[in-house]
Amino acid sequence: MVFRSPEFIINGIKVPEFQLEKGSLIRIYVPNFDYLGKPLDFDLTLYLIERFQKQIKDLTWAKNYHPNEIIEFLSPLSVKGYLVGKKKIKLKVARRIAEELMINLTDKYNQLDFEKRKALIIKAAFENSDFILLDYYACSALAIDYLEGVVNSEIEKNKSAIAFDVLQYAHEKEPFRNIKPIKLVFD
Structure with missing residues (x-):
């Protein structure tokens, strides 16, 4: 249990x-x-x-991540930045997650469609x-x-x-x- x-x-x-x-x-x-x-x-x-x-x-709650709009505008967060920087996931694992979701580590987090962002959040939560x-x-x-x-x-x-x-x-x-x-x- x-x-x-x-x-x-x-x-x-x-x-x-x-x-x-x-x-x-x-x-x-x-x-x-x-x-x-x-x-x-x-x-x-x-x-x-x-x-x-x-x-x-x-x-862990796989809560939607809302980056600071001003910081995000000046320096957009990448998928790699979210997984490795924010969620402390190893780069090798981050690559696997991105591959499974058919996205690139260089994709901008805020430019992913809602379902891909949500899937990324869920996968990161399960990884940790x-x-x-x-x-x-x-x-x-x-x-x-x-x-x-x-x-x-x-x-x-x-x-x-x-x-x-x-x-x-x-x-x-x-x-x-x-x-x-x-x-x-x-x-």
């Missing part, structure tokens, strides 16, 4: 007890609105991420940790399909993750057998 969370209720939404095993992914589908119809936005997901990070010290948190917020359906493949390639290496997504986009059947869905509902 990699991680265990007890059942709890937050803002009237029941989060069931669950256990994450090596080589698997828990996909938590979060509702967009509370029971009064008010938007929850990303707040509930942030709460869950913070709660899980309190349970495990140094639990065998268990990560990630989210599919702001991803198109096509981007999610691509990212699910990227994530699954890491899960197949016996790594683990908890992913967050919007409940209204829940799959009827998950695309990979090692994904366990949890749909958060009002208690």
